[in-house]
Amino acid sequence: MKTKFQHLFDEKKxxxxxxxxxxxxxxxxxxxxxxxxxxxxxxxxxxxxxxxxLGGAANVANNxxxxxxxxxxxxxxxKDEKGDKLLELIGNRNIHTDGIFRFVHRPTTSKIRVIAHxxxxxxxxxxxxxxxxxxxxKKIINYINETVPQMDxxxxxxYNKGILTEKVTHTIMHRAKNVKKHVVVDPKxxxxxxxxxxxxxxxxxxxxxxxxxxxxATQEDLDRAAEYLISLAKAESILVTRGKEGMILYxxxxxxxxxxxxxxxxxxxxxxxxxxxxxxxMSLFSGFTFEEAxxxxxxxxxxxxxxIGTAVVTLNELNQFLQEDMxxxxxxxxxxxxxxxxxxxxxxxxxxxxxxxxxxxxxHGGHIEFLQKSRRMGDILILGLNxxxxxxxIKGPNRPIKNQQERANILSALQDVDYIVxxxxxxxxxxxxxxxxxxxxxxxxxxxxxxxxxxxxxxxGGKVALVPIVKGLSTTNTLDQILQHHKS
Numbered sequence: 124m125k126t127k128f129q130h131l132f133d134e135k136k137x138x139x140x141x142x143x144x145x146x147x148x149x150x151x152x153x154x155x156x157x158x159x160x161x162x163x164x165x166x167x168x169x170x171x172x173x174x175x176x177l178g179g180a181a182n183v184a185n186n187x188x189x190x191x192x193x194x195x196x197x198x199x200x201x202k203d204e205k206g207d208k209l210l211e212l213i214g215n216r217n218i219h220t221d222g223i224f225r226f227v228h229r230p231t232t233s234k235i236r237v238i239a240h241x242x243x244x245x246x247x248x249x250x251x252x253x254x255x256x257x258x259x260x261k262k263i264i265n266y267i268n269e270t271v272p273q274m275d276x277x278x279x280x281x282y283n284k285g286i287l288t289e290k291v292t293h294t295i296m297h298r299a300k301n302v303k304k305h306v307v308v309d310p311k312x313x314x315x316x317x318x319x320x321x322x323x324x325x326x327x328x329x330x331x332x333x334x335x336x337x338x339x340a341t342q343e344d345l346d347r348a349a350e351y352l353i354s355l356a357k358a359e360s361i362l363v364t365r366g367k368e369g370m371i372l373y374x375x376x377x378x379x380x381x382x383x384x385x386x387x388x389x390x391x392x393x394x395x396x397x398x399x400x401x402x403x404x405m406s407l408f409s410g411f412t413f414e415e416a417x418x419x420x421x422x423x424x425x426x427x428x429x430x431i432g433t434a435v436v437t438l439n440e441l442n443q444f445l446q447e448d449m450x451x452x453x454x455x456x457x458x459x460x461x462x463x464x465x466x467x468x469x470x471x472x473x474x475x476x477x478x479x480x481x482x483x484x485x486x487h488g489g490h491i492e493f494l495q496k497s498r499r500m501g502d503i504l505i506l507g508l509n510x511x512x513x514x515x516x517i518k519g520p521n522r523p524i525k526n527q528q529e530r531a532n533i534l535s536a537l538q539d540v541d542y543i544v545x546x547x548x549x550x551x552x553x554x555x556x557x558x559x560x561x562x563x564x565x566x567x568x569x570x571x572x573x574x575x576x577x578x579x580x581x582x583x584g585g586k587v588a589l590v591p592i593v594k595g596l597s598t599t600n601t602l603d604q605i606l607q608h609h610k611s
Contacts, residue, residue: 137193138408141270143263143295144180144280144287144309146198146223148209148233151176156239168239177212178234179397180280182435183309184218186401187278189435195270197222197263198286199255201231222266224259232284255285264294271298276305276408278400279318283311296320307404308356309396318356323407325362325400326352349373360413364399364424372417380414385425385444398427398436443472450474450503455535455543459557462505462544466558469503478560480507480551482514483530484523489593491537496590497564498539505542505558506534507551516549550575561585566592 151174156166177185184194196218200206202225209231213220229251237245255263263286271277277299281287296319299306305322313334318324332339334355335348349361353375360374369384402423406416422444423436446468453465466476477500483490498504508531514523523530527545534540546554555563555576563580567589571577577587 137191138405139193139274140187140404140408141195141197141274141277142180142184142280143197143267143277145232145282145284146181146200146209147179147282148205148231149176149178150233150235152235152237154239166244168237175208175212179282181209181213182397183278183280183401185216186398186435187405188216188218189437190401190405191438192405195219195222197266199224199226199259201226201229203230205231205233224262228256229253250284252285254288260288260290263291267294268298271304272302274304276404278404279306279308280400281309281311289317292317305407307400307407309400315352315356321356321358323360323362324352324356324358325364325403327364331363346379362403362417364396370417370421372414374413380417382417382421385422395424395428398423402436446472456531457542457544459544459554462542462558465542474503475501475562476560477501477504477562477564478507478555478558479564482509482518482523483534484514484525486533492593493566493590494537494539500562500564500588503541504539505544505560506540507554508534508543508545510545510547513547513549552576552579555579559583563587564590566590568592
């Protein structure tokens with residue numbers, strides 16, 4: 124998946140996506156609350172600033188543009204001031220607007236969110252859900268028929284505001300099938316049969332519970348409900364988003380894939396569903412598998428909920444998250460070539476790599492304190508561990524007490540040690556030359572000019588640091604004390 128993702132940066136041809144759905148103007152009022160109204164038991168907001176953002180299908184289009192896609196947007200806005208503002212915002216994002224038509228009989232849909240101290244305290248919706256006029260519906264259908272063949276895929280963003288009528292939806296599915304294009308649907312309402320023929324539907328769990336005639340109390344109930352909806356929509360797959368529980372990908376005659384959430388901090392879930400369908404659709408249309416697309420969209424959701432307001436995720440943010448994910452999920456004990464890749468990934472995302480080395484036979488408190496201090500000097504600590512042969516050559520035939528695998532396993536359990544590389548030479552010079560750490564650390568029982576690898580590290584601009592050690596603590600002293608105690 125990571126190799127495919129890199130191709131998104133390399134491709135000269137941008138992914139062309141048709142987005143059809145309800146366009147919404149998101150309005151934000153930012154302020155603070157310090158008192159309660161004397162007129163009613165409600166907070167008084169002291170307004171500080173206001174801003175406008177793209178919402179609904181327009182936010183899906185905005186997400187896709189941020190991901191480097193060429194987006195054609197289909198929908199409608201009112202012939203009013205808010206419609207003018209929404210069209211201006213859309214145009215500023217270089218989204219194609221030929222498929223956006225003006226309503227005469229209804230206003231532009233808008234959502235006003237009041238934010239105090241970075242928390243949403245109120246939302247006001249202004250909308251008219253009457254069906255669109257037949258003449259508007261016909262214009263939309265004609266545009267879809269003309270445009271779908273030139274697209275890499277279609278996303279339907281249904282907010283149940285009237286754009287995705289039965290006729291419009293049928294046209295999308297029929298035209299896409301004829302030209303073999305994927306259609307991904309973010310559904311609304313209680314009738315998923317209108318999406319019949321789509322590739323994937325992406326409801327949240329609450330929407331699944333509303334639509335499926337199955338009371339969901341267990342995982343097995345959710346599995347059966349998902350199977351029901353796949354059959355109802357004649358879809359290839361269903362991606363059920365579950366908030367803090369992550370998401371589950373279902374496919375015909377395949378085991379469900381449970382994908383845990385990767386969100387670190389959640390500030391605002393506004394627009395997270397738009398981000399999910401945007402990244403999922405882009406990935407699927409770019410040749411990713413269903414599972415790869417789902418995992419990428421899950422990562423994107425984890426990023427966007429850490430932002431305030433209707434936000435987007437960029438390719439660079441996803442790329443950084445992927446690289447950090449590789450760092451998090453890589454095994455601790457590595458071969459040299461694996462460690463080189465980890466160092467490269469870490470440096471690519473601005474992390475500082477610290478290196479130290481030693482035998483670490485019979486680990487004691489002095490070792491722990493030294494490793495803690497070393498780790499605090501950077502973001503990642505790599506420990507070069509002398510192999511058994513190396514220890515014998517340095518310490519004598521009766522060492523090590525613990526073999527290299529035992530020593531590595533114990534060290535890997537320490538939270539301050541990120542990675543371990545076992546080396547056979549008596550000194551780590553070759554390993555340092557291969558890894559090129561930012562900082563080389565040794566104990567202050569050495570002098571700077573005695574540190575093996577100093578010249579290598581300093582030659583490319585790295586630093587050498589000496590860390591105070593705990594006096595009197597060493598493996599040799601520990602062994603001497605054990606022998607002395609045994610003799611007595």
